[in-house]
Amino acid sequence: MKSHPSLVDNLSKSLQDRMNRLIPEKVHGVITKTMKEMIKAVLFGSRYTAIKEKSYTSIQEAEIAILDRIRSYKQTAAIEGGVTGAGGILMGMVDFPVLLGIKMKLLFDIAVMYGFDIKDYKERLFILYIFQLAFSSQVHRQKVYKEVEGWEQLSKQLPNDINEFNWRPFQQEYRDHIDLAKMAQLIPGIGAVVGVVVNYRLIKKLGNTAMNAYRMRLIGAKP
Structure with a gap:
């Protein structure tokens, strides 16, 4: 995670950029709009709910459940x-928000299982940082x-108003990272x-x- 970008990273990024230029602007627009709506739902809405809080006797027990x-x-x-990939580009466009929703729900569950309060706005914001760690380029x-x-x-320095949070770079980095793999899924025949x-x-x-990410926070919180 802390290593410098490799030649493979740079070549993959270049290939993704070229593939992005071949994708119709309408598709890019759908992806961007979906990202914006989903991220706002994470921070403001009640679309995503987590499992009920449960007390674990230890971190080890919690991680077994996680x-x-x-x-x-x-x-x-x-x-x-597999279902949406078999349908080609139209079903592939449906797949994007569905998969994004699955990811968000997973993060909400993991946060609760580690004992964090997702009702806290900044805990929801932390979820976006986890997304960036998982799906951004090596440099970012x-x-x-x-x-x-x-x-x-x-x-403590983050804005209380989400409208002041600079989330455009996050959207672009996340989209760029998954484009190469997800575009292959949109091709009829091999998509499934x-x-x-x-x-x-x-x-x-x-x-x-x-x-x-949550282990880092738990370790950092210890006296």
Whole structure:
């Protein structure tokens, strides 16, 4: 996470940029609009709800439950990706907000299982930082890592009004990162196979990133 961008990272980024230029602007518009609406729903709305709070006797016990939760979400995402991937570009456009919703729900559950209060606006904002850690480019990820590492101090400096939060770079980085894999899912014929694999891996990556991010906070909170 803290390593410098590799040649593979740079080549992948270049290929993604070229693929982005080949995608119709209408598709980009749908993705961007969906991202905006989903992120606002995370911070302001009640669309996403988490599991009921439960007391665990230890972090180890909580993480056993969290890993089981991640496995369940991976299976759900894989099934959903296979169904929509088989439908080509139209169903693929449907897949984007659905998968995004699955990811958000997973993060809400993990936060609650670690004992964090998602009713707190800044805890919801932290979820967006986890998204960036999981799905941004290596260069941007290093920047976000430092922010997560010093979250307790950073959170005190964050705006109380979401309209003052600069979320445009987050949208672009997240979209750029998944474009290469998700565009393959939109191709009729091969989409079903790719959709299952990609969705499964995206959820696995997000779950692992979230666990590490919350571990950092718990360690930092110890006296």
